[in-house]
Amino acid sequence: MEDNKNQTRRYLKGECITFRSTKGEFGGLSNMAPGFPVRIGNLIISNIENLYQASKYPKYFDIQKRILGSSSPMYAKKISRLHIKCERPDWNLVRFRIMRFCLQIKLQQNLKQFSDILSSTGNLPIVEYTDTDKIWGAVDCGDYYEGVNALGRLLMELREKIKEPELHIIDKPKVNDFFILEYDLQIMDNYINYKNIINKLDI
Numbered sequence: 001m002e003d004n005k006n007q008t009r010r011y012l013k014g015e016c017i018t019f020r021s022t023k024g025e026f027g028g029l030s031n032m033a034p035g036f037p038v039r040i041g042n043l044i045i046s047n048i049e050n051l052y053q054a055s056k057y058p059k060y061f062d063i064q065k066r067i068l069g070s071s072s073p074m075y076a077k078k079i080s081r082l083h084i085k086c087e088r089p090d091w092n093l094v095r096f097r098i099m100r101f102c103l104q105i106k107l108q109q110n111l112k113q114f115s116d117i118l119s120s121t122g123n124l125p126i127v128e129y130t131d132t133d134k135i136w137g138a139v140d141c142g143d144y145y146e147g148v149n150a151l152g153r154l155l156m157e158l159r160e161k162i163k164e165p166e167l168h169i170i171d172k173p174k175v176n177d178f179f180i181l182e183y184d185l186q187i188m189d190n191y192i193n194y195k196n197i198i199n200k201l202d203i
């Protein structure tokens, strides 16, 4: 999924995997799903929604601390919205790259659990079904779901990765000023081994 690919997609109902909340068989695909913590350096982050939201504010460590420390991902998103004026100016250009990174780290650090869910979707399109969000998800449109479905498309991209003979999960993120507190994720080798090559899973 490219940064400038804002094209809307249509998915025929009954021929795709949908998730709407953290509940149900595919609830683990939601960024809000509990049970998929990630670690960056000494920082334990309960949920990638917190990480994604904090990434909007690389110059504001106080805001990042509040978002990262939030006990609930929904609340993290709410805190984030309060500070929208401080959002990095290029956010719309980098947000898909940042989400890709967040999903990759979720997979790398929760390998069995997350890859099991991704694999269980087979080759079907994955769609985040929402009431209103036509960018990250898709909305009800008669026989179809319609939207950019950016999250679903990034999840499908990740699903392809786990089929590769040698599983190289994390790509170096091409995002300037990608700071999470003192951690510069551009030189992430020091905090996360992004060159990590893991033998193909038995899946």
Ligand SMILES: Nc1nc(O)c(N)c(N[C@@H]2O[C@H](COP(=O)(O)O)[C@@H](O)[C@H]2O)n1
Pocket (backbone or CB within 6 Å): 031, 032, 049, 052, 074, 077, 128, 130, 131, 132, 133, 136, 137, 151
């Ligand atoms: N709370 C909530 N309700 C929905 O209906 C949604 N589709 C989402 N989507 C998630 O929110 C994140 C994007 O947030 P921003 O718009 O950038 O603030 C991302 O994780 C989506 O999957 N959330």
